[in-house]
Amino acid sequence: MNSWNSVWKIGGIVLLAYVIVRGFSTPLQPGLVEASPTRLSPGKATVSLSAVGQPFLRDQETLEDFQLVLRSEEGLLKTQVLDISEHRVTASVNIPTVLPSPALDAFLFTPSSGTLFLGNAFFVENAAEGIIPAGFVAPAPDEAAPLLGFSFPYQPNIMESIRNLLWHVPMWFAMFFVMGIGFVASLAQLRTGQVNWDHRAEAAVRTGLVFGVLGLVTGSLWARWTWGAWWVSDPQLNGALVTVLLYSGYMILRAAMDDDERVGRLSAVYNVFAFIMLVVLLMVLPRYTESLHPGKDGNPGFNSYDLDNSLRAVFYPAVIGWGALCYWIYSLRLRMNRIEHHLLTQ
Amino acid sequence: MKMAVIFHLLSSAMEGFFFGSGKAHVVTGVALVILLGIGVSLWRMDRRLSKMERESQSKNP
Amino acid sequence: MRTGFQSTFQTAIAVAKMEWRLEWRQGHQLASVALFAVASVYVAFQSSDHETSTGAWTAMLWLVYLFSGFTAVGRLFDRERTATRQYLRWTVEPLGLILGKLAHAILTTTGLTALVLATFVLFLGWPSGLEQAGKPGLLVLGAWLGGLSVTTTLVFVTAVASQVQSAGAALSAVLGLPLLLPQIILVTRLTRGALLGTPWNTLGELPLFLAALSVGTSILACILFPYIWRA
Structure with missing residues (x-):
């Protein structure tokens, strides 16, 4: 057996060993999985969202670094983040009586894990159809690129x-x-x-x-x-x-x-x-x-x-x-x- | 229902169920042992075939 | 000496003619295929209730056709196994032979499609909820094209299987059924669409696709047949 033949055979096994170790030890990026309560009415409300995967709260990060925005079709609704833990964010939101659509998507902007998204997170009952009033609108935030270390992407269901x-x-x-x-x-x-x-x-x-x-x-x-x-x-x-x-x-x-x-x-x-x-x-x-x-x-x-x-x-x-x-x-x-x-x- | 269970398992442990329970290391270890076994047996088969090739060639040039 | 093309063509015609004449002379073989088809349709009729959905109707039609096709094409090379026909190997050009066999198979298919479709509609009627087929012409055309594309593939598979001495009918089925999947997918979509009267813009490409598949498999069979035939 010449040397090149040994190299690719052993090399293949070594690569697979690397794949096994890396594949089973790399953490998963965080992803939003659940909102509560899912049904809201116009007025003040406290909502929370939970995540799986790596924690999105790291050392030396404060509440101000996080931003939660709810989206109703094209309109953005601002919220006030009240509390952050490793896998949970709690925020207060003031829901107007008119909304473009009763279904709300959630965007959580984090300093180190990028933007987390949960579609149709909330459903607003008893809201009239219309444009969000000026006082409730959130400014469009900059999308931050994820700064996570070596980690696999989060996919819903997968x-x-x-x-x-x-x-x-x-x-x-x-x-x-x-x-x-x-x-x-x-x-x-x-x-x-x-x-x-x-x-x-x-x-x-x-x-x-x-x-x-x-x-x-x-x-x-x-x-x-x-x-x-x-x-x-x-x-x-x-x-x-x-x-x-x-x-x-x-x-x-x-x-x-x-x-x-x-x-x-x-x-x-x-x-x-x-x-x-x-x-x-x-x-x-x-x-x-x-x-x-x-x-x-x-x-x-x-x-x-x-x-x-x-x-x-x-x-x-x-x-x-x-x-x-x-x-x-x-x-x-x-x-x-x-x-x-x-x-x-x- | 399924979601709730998964969520509980994943969020309660430090890095999620997979790592938090420590089972990931067991899985990695078992997979590595199997891989090594496959590698060694293939290698031995390879050597054996080389020997047989040499023998059949020397018998019948 | 005639040119290669001409002689191939004449061989093909001669083979097709011979096949056709033998078929009629030994009438029981044609009759057995027809009987198999009608009996299968009757089994489908008896095993279904009167509320057959469009999907079930289509599935049964093509299952019946598939098995009738296997019986019809499965004996295409039977005669070449006997010693009396062995001389064909030495005297007839393979390309001419396969073209003749294909021509014969196409004729058989046409008859078989007409028989299966007619008896199927006669016994089972239209699927529940339908007064009649939305596009009857397309239904017939699609059935014929589907039958063709199934048969041309089966001719190839039978040719391979006929070279295996120990082969039973199971070998053709094992080799053939996975190969027939694209045809079956296309033709069942087409049949369902034709029954429900789906608009042309979603249905139009299916007959073309089936025709292309028939031509493609025929060409492939012609290219590969000389290798099967070489003894």
Whole structure:
């Protein structure tokens, strides 16, 4: 084994160890989860909002550093912050008798954790529709950038389970990576008819299937936590299941034949057809099925992933680490296939 | 209902349930041990395959 | 010596003609497919109450079609397994053969679609709450295009499965069903839309998509078939 081979294999494992440690020890940014009381009437009221994740109150911060603003459509309503604790803010608010909309969103501006937001936090009963009177309006505050240290972004519903991003998503990437290798190998097998390419295709699909099943399991667990069901009809989930079914069909097709030349030829043909149909399916599905999955219309849930440097610093190593592990398993399987072939043809 | 329970668990502990209960370290430890096990077994398999490759090559040049 | 294109085309026509003649000569095979389709429709009719929703109606229609399609196309390469037809391998160009088979499958599909759709409407009527289909023409066109796109994929799958000696009917199903998912998604959306009379701007692209899928899978089958056929 030459040195570069040792480096990437050990490197992959070390990266994954880093991902595990970082992924499980990084705290979550604070996020507002609950308002009380949720129903208000015009007049003076005391409201409080609670948060999860890291505390948003740090050392040497005072009440004046925090600002709570309620939004009714375009109008901003000012409040007076009365008390701050690690996970709770209490404020007094004077609600006018006219409001653009009875639903109020809450914005909490913090000195070190940026702006926390809770949509439809309060509902005002018995308020007439109209513009907020001048005396009640809050000046538009400057949006502060979060100054938090290394921490993962808070997402409603997802919360701490955001760490699954480091397992679930890279497993899919790894699967598509080896399935791509399998597709290219099958094309080469059809062109040249060499059994060597068939060994590659078989090893790739077998490895890819393992990672596909792992991706399904991690995805299903995540769906149970965030959406409340083990399985939902969703383009990504359906696409994932079909991928696993297609390649299981490939393995069954191989097992049904025993003539080496025929196995190589027919399974390569099927693999090429299946891969192309899979690409078509992954294009068709999202257009015609409703989605809860991130990255689709009406679900901006994960947009801040792209922006969050903390998550990025763990996510990219995770992709590389899982990819390396997957490629390692693939190469072992390939060498096994070659030795087996060598022994059987002597 | 679910929200209220989660909120209670997360806000009552110092850094939330996940860290406050100390279970995060156990999870990290178990995951690391599993990862190490996978790494070691793959490494040994790799060595073994290399040996087999050398043997089959020397037998049949 | 004729040009390659011409001879391929003539082979295709000859194969399609031969298939068609054999089909009629051995009438029981066509009859068995038709009987299977009608019996499936009747099972669907008996197992549903009279309040079938549009979704359930569509689902049953396409399940019936799918299984009828499997029986109809599943025996397309059966004759090539026997020794008497073995000479086709040596005398006939693969591209011509697959084109002929595809042409034959398209004809069968047309008949099968008409049969399934007609008996389905005859037995089950329209879904509850509908006097009749919102866009009858589109319903028929969509069913035909959907049938085509299912059949062309099945021709390929059957060709692969026919090369496996130990293969039963299960192998075609295992290989075929996941491949048929895009077609089924598109065609069920189209059928539901046609039943409910959904406006064209949301429905218009579906027939085009299905037609493109049929053409695409046919081309792919033609490209890959020579590798299946090479013995």
